[in-house]
Amino acid sequence: MSKAVVVKDLTKKFGNFTAVNKLNFEVDKGEVFGFLGANGAGKTTAIKILCGLSKPSSGQVTVAGFDAYKQSELIKKNIGYMSQRFSLYDDLTIAENIRFYGGIYGLKRVEIQSKTKEYVKKLDLEEFEGRAVIDLPLGIKQKLAFSVANVHNPAIIFLDEPTSGVDPITRRQFWDMIYSEAAKGKTIFVTTHYMDEAEYCDRITIMVDGKIEALDSPSRLKKDFNAHNISDIFLKLSRKQNSTQN
Amino acid sequence: MKGFIIKEFLQIFRDYRSMAILFGIPIAQILLFGFALNMDLNNAHIAIVNKSGDAKSIELINKINSSDYFIVDQVFNSETNIQAAFQRGEIKEVIVIPEDFAARLASNQKIELQVIADASDPNTASILVNYTQAVVSSFQSQNAKGSSAALPLIQVESRFKYNESLKSVYMFVPGVFTIILMLVSAMMTSISIAREKELGTMEILLVSPITPVQIILGKVFPYVLLSFINAGLILLMSAFVFGMPFSGSITLLLAEALLFILMALSLGIFISTVSNSQQTAMLLSMFALLLPTILLSGFVFPIKNMPEVLQWLSHLMPGKWFIIIVKAIILKGAGFADLWKETLIILSMTLFFIGLSIKKFNIRLATN
Structure with a gap:
């Protein structure tokens, strides 16, 4: 298996509304794959389908080598997920959160203990150890959430706007963490609003109104669209869409 | 599963407000109803x-x-x-x-x-x-x-069986018992599940390999235990503070209480499937559960005096059947043979709400 995600003609309809319209793409193992689009373009719907939170209306979806229709339980064991909303329990301590999520993924007590030590050391959390997560600064919370999503060593990590509301320095650190996981052979699937972050990805797709309008490496896309940065491409695509509608 | 239950307990014990609701309200209520809502007239x-x-x-x-x-x-x-x-x-x-x-x-x-x-x-x-x-x-x-005057020919000797001294505490204890179990079990579970949804942690749980059934069981188990402790607390208080006599089998009473708790919990789960925030869950349990239970279960107002439509409605109140059971066991010493019908009604209500919740949950996944 060399592909982490394979999607063919994926469509999702809510009544008459088509949120995701015939998506086709493949994500390689170890790739940092960026998923861009305006609000309501269908990013979150697509990522929810890939994670098994939602069922596709039609099309083929294979995640980590497993079929989304028949093997969703196997998919769940092999992916990590971090949503745009904060996903740790505010009223539990760092260790309790790790123990809980580790337990859910069936980690052994010893593994959970060593993971806790590793994360506390890596993220410099010694001073926060006995305190509830609510007391942590937002940036640290997000980094901890990423580590927790990674606690069971999944093959693919899905990040749904992980850095919204985080300061630029922490965002940079967050991306360092993403790179170090990708270097270990993990596939990172990330949605974002920040166009500068898109430049950090190996390849990006831009979704407009439920369809993929662009899919390639940032440098190739800039060349193709004759643009200075991703933001320009994004605006061009969105405007094109608006003018065809009008 | 085990980790889930531990986490749930940690969260309940750490949140002093839910602890206050869990144990403060029952104690306050039983004392209030016992002493203040006294229908006996003296002096x-x-x-x-x-x-x-x-x-x-x-x-x-x-x-x-x-x-x-x-x-x-x-x-x-x-x-x-x-x-x-x-x-x-x-x-x-x-x-x-x-x-x-x-x-x-x-x-x-x-x-x-x-x-x-x-x-x-x-x-x-x-x-x-x-x-x-x-x-x-x-x-x-x-x-x-x-005097030599003629005595009345027929003299009525009345005797009030099962509550000889006509104490209203004996009437209130079963009612308060029912309402507290309902309130604590249904409201607390619905709020705690709605909280996971509100915070976004429910999404993370659904993405994990843990199944929805395990999530629900993990969330419900601590409340079963705590509600059961609550039930014991209320019974102890009514026995020692109000001198309530227990004629029936305590084991049967506790078993029926456990069934009723499960019913209330499944109702709480159902409420949480239709509400997305803690506030909605709380308001729904208050207005859709608590008030009708107080008014229509026969706890305060006798069902026989109600208009026929309301009498029919009262049959739908799980609390009504449980009050009948509790009164019969505590005051009359009734056994299971006398109460199988009421038990069966509560049991089928439990299954109904569990079934409904599972159905709602599946629909949500398909349309999301």
């Missing part, structure tokens, strides 16, 4: 208009005064002062003793004793009038024994 202040003034009338007044029910505040000679005393709210009842009371009594003539009660509170008024009649009739039979 009602009354006035007497004594037009006769003879020895027999004084004897009657003393007899009334010496009963626990009445305190004779004022004795008037004529009816003129009655209105003013009622209006000042000093007295609840006036007994008017006619002229020539002793003479008529001795000669066995008909005596008309007038009783005027303040019916701005109808229940109190009718209870007072009943008490007055009881005191007067016992006075009459005492006097009849002394």
Whole structure:
């Protein structure tokens, strides 16, 4: 298996509304794959389908080598997920959160203990150890959430706007963490609003109104669209869409 | 699973507000209902208009005064002062003793004793009038024994079985027991599940390999345990603070309580499937569960007096059946053979709500 995600003609309809319209793409193992689009373009719907939170209306979806229709339980064991909303329990301590999520993924007590030590050391959390997560600064919370999503060593990590509301320095650190996981052979699937972050990805797709309008490496896309940065491409695509509608 | 339950306990114990709801409310409620909502009447202040003034009338007044029910505040000679005393709210009842009371009594003539009660509170008024009649009739039979007058041919000896002293605490304990189990179990589970949804942690749980059934079981188990402890606490308090007699089997009572708790929890799960925030869950449990249970379960108002439509509605109240069960076990010492029908109703309600919740949950996944 060399592909982490394979999607063919994926469509999702809510009544008459088509949120995701015939998506086709493949994500390689170890790739940092960026998923861009305006609000309501269908990013979150697509990522929810890939994670098994939602069922596709039609099309083929294979995640980590497993079929989304028949093997969703196997998919769940092999992916990590971090949503745009904060996903740790505010009223539990760092260790309790790790123990809980580790337990859910069936980690052994010893593994959970060593993971806790590793994360506390890596993220410099010694001073926060006995305190509830609510007391942590937002940036640290997000980094901890990423580590927790990674606690069971999944093959693919899905990040749904992980850095919204985080300061630029922490965002940079967050991306360092993403790179170090990708270097270990993990596939990172990330949605974002920040166009500068898109430049950090190996390849990006831009979704407009439920369809993929662009899919390639940032440098190739800039060349193709004759643009200075991703933001320009994004605006061009969105405007094109608006003018065809009008 | 085990980790889930530990986490849930940690969260409950760390949140002092939910701890207060879990254990503070039951204790406060049982004490409030037991002491404040007391329907027994003692020491009602009354006035007497004594037009006769003879020895027999004084004897009657003393007899009334010496009963626990009445305190004779004022004795008037004529009816003129009655209105003013009622209006000042000093007295609840006036007994008017006619002229020539002793003479008529001795000669066995008909005596008309007038009783005027303040019916701005109808229940109190009718209870007072009943008490007055009881005191007067016992006075009459005492006097009849002394004289050669004919005794009443039929004398009614009434006995109030299962609650001989007619204490209203005995009536309230089953009701409060029911309402507290309902409140704590249904409201707390629905709020705690809604909280996971609100915070976004539910999404993370659904992405993990843990199944929805495991999530729900993990969330519900701590509340089963805590509600069960609560049930024990209420029963202990009613036994030791209010001297409630237990005629039936405690084991059966606890088993029925466990079933009722499961029913309330499945209702709570159902509420959480239709509400997305903690506030919605809380309001729904308050208005859709608590109020109808208090009003329609027969806890405060007798079901038999309701219009037929409401009587039908009351059949849908799980609380109604549980109150019947609790009363029957505690007061009458009933066994399972007497209660299988009510038990079956609660059991089917439990299964119904669990089924409904699972269905709702699946629909949500498909349309999301």
